[in-house]
Amino acid sequence: MTGSPVLALRGVSKRFGAVQALTDIELEVNAGEVVALVGDNGAGKSTLVKAVAGVNQPDEGVIEWEGRPVAIHRPQDAQHLGVATVYQDLALCDNLDVVGNLFLGRELMRFGVLDEVRMEKRSRTLLDTLSIRIPSVRIPIASLSGGQRQVVAIARSLIGSPKIVILDEPTAALGVEQTAQVLDLVERLRDQGLGVILISHNMADVMAVADRIAVLRLGRNNGFFDRRSTSQEEIISAITGATDNAVTRRQARGTEGDL
Amino acid sequence: MSDDGNNTPQPGNGSRRNPLPEDAMPKGGVNAPVPVAAEATPAVDPRLIIRQEGVKGYLGEFRRRVSSGELGSLPVVLALIVIWAVFGSLNSTFLSAQNLSNLSQQIVGTGMIAIGVVFVLLLGEIDLSVGSVSGLCAAIFAVMNVTHGVNEWVALLSAVAGGAVVGLIQGLFFAKIGVPAFVVTLAGFLFWNGLMLQILGASGTVNLSGHDIVSRLYTTIYGQAIAAYALAAVGVLLFLGAALLDAGRRRNAGVPYRPASDIALRTIVLAVLAFLAAYTLNQYKGLPLALLIFLIFIVVLDFVLRRTGYGRQIFALGGNIEGARRAGINISWIRISVFMICSTMAAVGGLFLAAQIQSASQTSGGGNLLMNAIAAAVIGGTSLFGGRGNTWSALLGALVIGSIQSGMNIQGLSNAIQFMITGAVLLAAVVIDSLSRRTQRAAGRA
């Protein structure tokens, strides 16, 4: 891997009142790489995502974008850099059609009027490149299945041509078949050179698509794992803290040095 | 380093992946639940394909809509046909040119208010003050113009601006302080009614001169036959032109477009309706200016809702506030401006109602006006739950309510029966709204 990672967190800390939600977090995401972020409830995954997405600022530490330190004060800052976030509650508008949702907040205009034709064309191109198929780009989101909604929400995050896509528990509410659809899409994003941060509780999902796995525990890094040389059990014990020992530490350092 | 991990099959980690249930699924099956031959026709709109089959396509489209709960204006159109058929068969005067012409004028006041209510309903909110505001603004005009002899245009603009200010105040309380719209406008309902009584003063009634601008806006009728026909022709041509232009752009862009046969069919249906209406109006006195203004408001505001970024934001807010917020939409501004539109339309409606009775009085904006305006919007097909509706529902709903009133009056039935029937129709409309919403939800969770 040549050059600096697209996104890097260096020693990021965040506290909420008495709660030290994040302590000295390190994380790197490269182009064309899926990094799974795993950890128990309350481990700080969402807080970490919010720091990168500009929802709240870290108290300490540096966020680097393509090697340079950047300040992300607002969600718009993150979007301008090229960070797209898909939150767990998709926040799609049920009453708008797929095109309306994809372009919500950044509609294409022509003579001050919505340019439905150009938006529809770009929606089709985007959905086709991602091999996403839905019955029509003109049906309301309300008539799509859960998996299709998730896929539309992910596609929506791609409208601004981001370099990093963050998915917060994209498969949590989905059935087996729909989960497969979303995981397929994650692989396609990687194949198109995007960096993906995937938050998930489901080890099977993580092992299926992640290249690297970063474990958070009680707001701290608790190891980085290369998916090809790790077993599910090792990761689970890192999550639960059963192996908070020298072996994981060494492994974590080893993986980092590898980069 | 790691991105080649999934592309090159390695026995070591392949064995770890194999047991996953996902791996047994067909890859690229993002649309697996959809039974179309997606490979052959990528992402083509099935509705448009079906439409090319003509009448059969429409039936299929109709069935699809009914089963997925997207009924829109269909129930109200059916209701209107039934109401007209019943009253027409009971008494032939109901469908006479005179009665229908009068009806087209009488619905304008309530209809204008209902347009504003549509906007608020699209946000999923309610405005209970529209009746009082309509009376207040009528009083502002009458007192300024008649009592104080202010120029009629100045008085008219002041009354309309007064409506906008009321909306601004209520909108600020709702959007900035977070008082529920129901409560803000309930307070407004009392407050603006009180202010109207205050403005009207001791006498309580201010009669319009009959020659002022507001009276003329209501009573003017273009008697030349050409006026109504020209309006019908312009409307049909505008529709046809817009449809052809849109289809042309879509064809050039390579996205699905309406086939010419479909456009022709729609244009013919519209033309038949428009010229039938024009013919009926001409059978009596001609084209009422009030109806023309009403139609212009509907068309312009429909355009705003469906074709501008602002309209899209209103729908987004009605669909999912959190989604709208994350999309960077200025929630407060949309809310305040929508309440301003609603109150402004209430003012406009109030002026037409004052012209209708030639006065602003203590009872202006009272009675069942508020309920009729809200009922008109809902009966017309605008959802109480937000996010679904259009300005045409103000016309359709006002027509239903106006037709019931007119038919009952012709039959010599009392207000008591009228209220009960209107109430039943409103309940039916809300039941349909709720059911279709439930169906949509069910259809959404495949």
Ligand SMILES: Nc1ncnc2c1ncn2[C@@H]1O[C@H](COP(=O)(O)OP(=O)(O)O)[C@@H](O)[C@H]1O
């Ligand atoms: N806005 C907040 N205010 C106070 N505490 C918070 C806030 N957000 C998160 N926390 C705390 O930070 C910790 C990490 O939470 P979170 O990042 O949501 O965990 P995860 O997403 O991994 O389940 C938890 O202890 C949580 O209570």
Ligand SMILES: [Mg+2]
């Ligand atoms: Mg979380």
